[in-house]
Amino acid sequence: MDKKTFVGGVHPPDCKHYSAAKPIEVCPLPEQLIIPLSQHIGAPAKEIVTVGDQVFKGQTIANATAFVSVPIHAATSGRVMAIEPRPHPSGKLLPAIVIEVDGEDRWDPSLKGLDVAHWNSDELRQRIKAAGIVGMGGATFPTHVKLSPPDDKPIDTLIINGVECESYLTADHRMMLEHSEKIIDGINILRRVLGVKQAIIGIESNKPDAIACMTKAAAAHDIEVQALEVKYPQGAEKQLIDAVLKREVPSGGLPMDIGVVVQNVSTAAAVSDAIRLGHPLVERVITISGPAVVEAKNLLVRIGTPMEFLLQQCDGIKYELDKIIMGGPMMGQSQLSLAAPAIRGTSGLLLFGHQDLPHIEVGTCIRCGRCVTACPLHLLPATIASYAILGRFDEAEDYCAHDCMECGCCTFQCPANRPLVQNLRYAKAGILAKQRRT
Amino acid sequence: MLTAVLGLGQIGLVAAIALGWASKKFAVDVDARELAVNEVLPGVNCGACGYPGCSGYAGAVVKEAAPINLCPPGGSEVITAIARIMGLEDDVTEPQVAVVLCQGDNRKTTQKYIYTGMHDCNAANNIADGPKQCPNGCLGLGSCVTACPFDAIEITADDLAVISRERCTGCGLCVTACPRQLIRMTPATATVHVLCNSHDKGGVVRKYCEIGCIGCNICKKTAPEAFKIDQFLAQVDYAHDDDAAMAIDKCPKNCIVDFNSTYPDGSKFKPASIQPPTPACAGKDLP
Numbered sequence: 008m009d010k011k012t013f014v015g016g017v018h019p020p021d022c023k024h025y026s027a028a029k030p031i032e033v034c035p036l037p038e039q040l041i042i043p044l045s046q047h048i049g050a051p052a053k054e055i056v057t058v059g060d061q062v063f064k065g066q067t068i069a070n071a072t073a074f075v076s077v078p079i080h081a082a083t084s085g086r087v088m089a090i091e092p093r094p095h096p097s098g099k100l101l102p103a104i105v106i107e108v109d110g111e112d113r114w115d116p117s118l119k120g121l122d123v124a125h126w127n128s129d130e131l132r133q134r135i136k137a138a139g140i141v142g143m144g145g146a147t148f149p150t151h152v153k154l155s156p157p158d159d160k161p162i163d164t165l166i167i168n169g170v171e172c173e174s175y176l177t178a179d180h181r182m183m184l185e186h187s188e189k190i191i192d193g194i195n196i197l198r199r200v201l202g203v204k205q206a207i208i209g210i211e212s213n214k215p216d217a218i219a220c221m222t223k224a225a226a227a228h229d230i231e232v233q234a235l236e237v238k239y240p241q242g243a244e245k246q247l248i249d250a251v252l253k254r255e256v257p258s259g260g261l262p263m264d265i266g267v268v269v270q271n272v273s274t275a276a277a278v279s280d281a282i283r284l285g286h287p288l289v290e291r292v293i294t295i296s297g298p299a300v301v302e303a304k305n306l307l308v309r310i311g312t313p314m315e316f317l318l319q320q321c322d323g324i325k326y327e328l329d330k331i332i333m334g335g336p337m338m339g340q341s342q343l344s345l346a347a348p349a350i351r352g353t354s355g356l357l358l359f360g361h362q363d364l365p366h367i368e369v370g371t372c373i374r375c376g377r378c379v380t381a382c383p384l385h386l387l388p389a390t391i392a393s394y395a396i397l398g399r400f401d402e403a404e405d406y407c408a409h410d411c412m413e414c415g416c417c418t419f420q421c422p423a424n425r426p427l428v429q430n431l432r433y434a435k436a437g438i439l440a441k442q443r444r445t
Numbered sequence: 446m447l448t449a450v451l452g453l454g455q456i457g458l459v460a461a462i463a464l465g466w467a468s469k470k471f472a473v474d475v476d477a478r479e480l481a482v483n484e485v486l487p488g489v490n491c492g493a494c495g496y497p498g499c500s501g502y503a504g505a506v507v508k509e510a511a512p513i514n515l516c517p518p519g520g521s522e523v524i525t526a527i528a529r530i531m532g533l534e535d536d537v538t539e540p541q542v543a544v545v546l547c548q549g550d551n552r553k554t555t556q557k558y559i560y561t562g563m564h565d566c567n568a569a570n571n572i573a574d575g576p577k578q579c580p581n582g583c584l585g586l587g588s589c590v591t592a593c594p595f596d597a598i599e600i601t602a603d604d605l606a607v608i609s610r611e612r613c614t615g616c617g618l619c620v621t622a623c624p625r626q627l628i629r630m631t632p633a634t635a636t637v638h639v640l641c642n643s644h645d646k647g648g649v650v651r652k653y654c655e656i657g658c659i660g661c662n663i664c665k666k667t668a669p670e671a672f673k674i675d676q677f678l679a680q681v682d683y684a685h686d687d688d689a690a691m692a693i694d695k696c697p698k699n700c701i702v703d704f705n706s707t708y709p710d711g712s713k714f715k716p717a718s719i720q721p722p723t724p725a726c727a728g729k730d731l732p
Contacts, residue, residue, distance in 0.1 A: 098557075098573020343558055343573060396563065398591075426562065433568045440567075 010212055012236035013249040015383035017416045019239055019337065021213060022174045025296040025303035031181050033307045034320055036108050040082050040311030041093050041348040042068070043103040047147040049075035054104055060087045063115035065287050067137075068104055077139045077149045081106055082289040082309035084113040094347040096333045096340055103348075106311070118285040128200045131282065135200070138281035139288045139351075143273040144168060144179075144242060145334055147352035150274055154200050156263040162201050163266040166251055167194055167275055169210040169217065170235060170242035173335025176355045178292040179272050181305045183210070183217040186276050187224035193275030194230060196282050201268060207231045208272070209251050211241060239337060240414040244269045246383050258410050293349055295321050297358040299328055308349050314356055315345040329361040337415045370423035378417035378427055384410050388417035388427045395434035400441055403434040411435060478530050479507040485526040487518045491594040493616030506531065514538045518595070518614035540633040541615040543608050546642040547583040547627050548700060548709045550603035553655040554579055565591075570624040578653035581625055581642040592622035601711035609714045610636075610704055636704040637671075637681060637689035639664070644676040658700045664692035 045051035052069035062068060062081040069079040085108045092100040123131070136151035156162050167190070171179040183190065194206050208225065210218050212234045222232045235241055235250055245256045247269060254265045262269055270278075273291060280286045289310055296303040301322040308317060314331070318324065331342040333353055349356070378388040387406055394403040408431060417427040483503035490498040494515035496505050505511035506527060513527045514537070521537045528535035560569050560576035566588035569575050575584055585604025597612035598619060608619070610633070620628045627642040639658055643650050647659030660677030668688035672679050679701075681689050693701045708714045 398565075429562055429568075433563055433565070433571070436567070436571050 010234050010236040011250045012238050012241065013246045013383060015381055015385065015416065016238040016240060016246070017381050017419050018237070019174050019419060021237070022296075023177050023180070023213070025175065025300075026177045026294050026305055027180060029177075029181075029303065029305050031185055031292055031305045031307050032320075034309070034312065034317065036083055036110060036112065036309065037312050037316040038108055039088065039313075040085075040106045040108060040309060041103050041313060042079060042082065042106065042311035043093070043095050043101050043348065043350060044069050044079060045095070045101050046079065046310070046350040046352065047077050047141045047149055049073060049077075049149060049152075051102070052076060052079045054090055054102075056087050056090075056104065058087050058089060061085075062087060062106065063113055065115045065118050065289055067287075071136065075149055075152055077136060077141055077151075078287075079104070080139055080287040080289050080310075082311050083108050084111050085109045094344065096342065096347045096350060096353065098340070098343050103311075114286075118287070120282065120284040120286075123196060123199065123282055126282075128202065131196065131200045135278060135281055137287070138277070140274060140277050140281060141288070141351050142271055143277065143291060143351065143354070144271040145338065145352050145354050146244075147350075150270065150278070153263070153268055153270070154197070156201075156268070160263045161266060162203050162263060162268055163205060164252060164268075165194070165198055165201060165203050165206040166247060166267060166269045167206060167208040167272055168242055168244070168247055168269055169208050169214075169221065169272045170247060171214075172211060172237075172239045172242040173337055173339075173355070174239075175296045175357050176294045176335050177296075178294045178305055178354050180214050180217055182273050182276060182292055183214070184220050187220050189276045189279045190221070190272050191224045191228055191230065192283065193277070193279035195228060196278050197268075197270060197275060203268075204229070205231075207233050207251055209233050209235050209241075209247050211235050211237045213237045240383055240412075240416065243383065243412060243414060245412075258407060288351060291349075291351065291353070293317065293353055294355040295358075296355065297332075298363045299324050299326060299358040299360045301325055308353075310351055311348045313346065313348050314342070317349065317356055318345060318358070324358060324360075326360045326362075328358055329364055330359040332357040332359075337419070338413065367424045369425060372423055372425055375422060377420045377422065381416040381420040383414060383416060384412065386411060388431060389425070391434055392425065392427045392430035395430040395437065398437070400434060400437040404438050404441075408434040409438050476507050479503050481530045482506050482527055485519075485523055485530070486516060487523070489518055489594055491518060491614075491616050491618065493517050493614075493618060517541065517616045520614070541617075541630045542610050542613040542633045543615065543617065543619050543628050544631050544638050544640075544704075545583060545589075545606045545608055545628050545709075546638065546640055547581075547605065548640045548656045548702070549577075549579055549582045549654045550585065550601060550605035550709075550711060552603050554582055554657075555653045566622075567624045575625070579643055579645075579650075579657065581627060581644070582654065582657075583627060584625065588622045588624070589619035589628060592618045594618065599713060601709075603711055605709060605711065607709055607712040607714060611714075632683050635681065635683045635686050635689075637686060637693065638702060638704070639672075639679045639681055639700055640702050640709060641678060641698075641700045644678050646677050650677075656698055656700055659698055661697060663695050663697065664701060667692040667695045 050073040053072050054069045056068045064083045066081045067078045068081050071078050085106045088107045089105040093103040095101040132151050140150040141147040248267050277288050293308045304321050332339040391403050391406045391408045411431045415428045483500050486499040488499050494502045496502040514524050516523050524537050525535045555578045556576050557578050566584040566586045583606050587600050590598045597609045641658035643657050650657040650659050658679050664679050665672040668691050670685040671689035673682050
């Protein structure tokens with residue numbers, strides 16, 4: 008099998024050895040769950056329970072407030088303790104529903120699975136929205152929106168993202184090894200909703216066992232498995248489409264503009280659970296890894312479990328922490344403390360001590376152009392960064408700064424250690440602020 | 446020799462006639478009033494009026510009948526002068542100065558995390574709502590300093606922005622530059638201000654700031670007319686602020702300051718007099 012890839016990108020050390028061989032373990036229930044109302048891209052959900060209410064596992068506790076929004080569900084049975092601002096992985100204090108866990112873990116009796124054959128695609132789409140399913144690769148874009156292309160944009164291909172190009176993370180890898188049947192079932196449902204025949208699973212070739220496992224499972228279903236060259240950020244939607252189909256998403260456009268929908272493997276598994284069993288998205292696999300953790304693990308975690316509790320399940324830390332990252336090391340969010348909970352988009356929790364971190368001194372730009380070669384979106388990071396520093400957002404916009412997806416390849420590659428992606432992010436915020444003003 | 450003189454003379458004559466004709470034919474009508482208005486404007490091109498520079502504003506006043514009181518740096522003198530040129534009534538606005546409503550520098554407040562990024566408040570505020578524990582306090586990275594065309598703002602050694610009342614012309618550019626909306630335009634005659642911008646409850650404020658308003662109501666009890674409490678934050682009512690100075694010594698957190706007697710800690714600016722600031726056009730001949 009030939010290996011496909013995209014133009015640009017970098018090769019960070021993959022560091023997946025900490026947790027790649029560890030089977031998924033079920034994380035026990037903590038004493039309380041903190042379930043933020045904002046866990047997805049789009050409008051935050053609106054709570055429909057009050058303090059003191061008894062809730063079941065899987066019960067809807069907050070409703071979607073717009074088309075681009077999803078409901079939130081209780082991740083276990085218990086009592087609503089509080090609805091108040093709590094630490095959120097974004098570093099802000101955002102409203103959350105706090106549930107006191109009763110330990111019985113009773114499913115909401117009204118949740119029932121149904122036979123797919125009797126449902127049309129609109130009903131399936133409604134069900135997927137009601138189950139609160141979002142893109143689980145980290146971007147948390149509501150899945151039902153991706154599955155509702157307008158009539159003038161016909162979809163011909165469904166790409167399933169099993170790339171997991173971020174270092175350290177092995178959650179999707181383990182999902183593919185242990186739940187390949189469920190993923191294939193989810194893909195079949197997604198194909199039915201979109202009415203497409205062609206489905207391709209993209210997996211990087213550093214996971215030969217996953218490729219073998221998925222090829223075996225997909226054989227009987229007319230689903231293709233495509234091995235890809237190992238490169239970051241191959242797991243980004245637009246780069247994956249480029250690698251697999253050699254099609255380019257236009258600037259400011261969406262994959263549906265070129266007839267493609269991309270879904271993560273974990274999302275496909277969640278879709279299968281939502282339709283077959285009627286179970287909403289209340290748990291996900293999270294990789295807890297990094298040099299500072301005693302035992303790296305892949306845990307099946309309830310949404311809303313505090314990070315501190317997750318760390319206890321991994322026997323704590325070896326030495327004092329200097330950096331906590333939620334997500335992957337390239338695009339993940341640095342955390343203020345371990346108080347924030349795991350949410351739907353949390354793919355990993357990485358822990359580093361002082362000695363594990365590089366000590367960076369920022370130099371001057373030597374115009375070597377490595378950031379330009381590395382940029383998977385073919386931007387000029389150094390140029391945009393210098394405009395951002397000067398606050399000249401109009402020029403930054405002329406250079407398409409708003410197309411940047413903040414993958415960090417430019418900063419990773421810069422020999423002068425310039426904070427390019429940080430400046431690009433600042434330019435993007437400036438452009439947005441300018442657009443809001445006018 | 447003679448040929449050269451005559452030749453050049455002829456060329457000169459033809460060119461002179463052509464230029465003379467062109468200057469009549471292609472003459473641009475400039476309203477004399479526009480030139481006069483441009484002359485009285487301060488010429489700092491700060492953009493506070495919302496037009497591109499002083500000449501842009503002069504054009505707008507004459508051609509588009511823009512309001513004549515849009516030039517804060519010019520102050521009342523410029524308004525009077527424009528009114529005279531345009532034959533309008535002078536609509537003199539009260540001079541204003543900008544005040545940073547915060548005294549919580551790095552020694553008096555706590556930080557959520559160590560910020561090592563771009564030296565810009567807007568960039569810092571995008572990351573987890575800024576490094577300061579106080580959600581509304583001054584970040585001290587100087588976005589307002591960059592925005593100020595009059596060099597009227599300084600950042601103290603402990604990262605707090607302070608605005609000089611003498612140099613501030615009231616253009617308001619710093620107000621839009623601040624991501625936390627803690628710079629306010631206030632009447633230049635009002636020198637007593639509550640220098641805090643946090644609406645958090647007293648107990649919460651105490652945890653992160655030594656000098657923040659806790660909403661204890663003592664100032665309002667001392668001078669009921671001069672203060673109002675809005676969501677645990679005292680504010681001076683600038684319409685009735687005659688007695689505001691009485692509360693300065695009573696405030697348990699020392700967050701009420703009279704700029705006539707002192708500036709916030711660490712500032713190099715000298716206490717201001719009660720006189721309104723000198724307009725930037727001072728010294729120019731006014732028609």
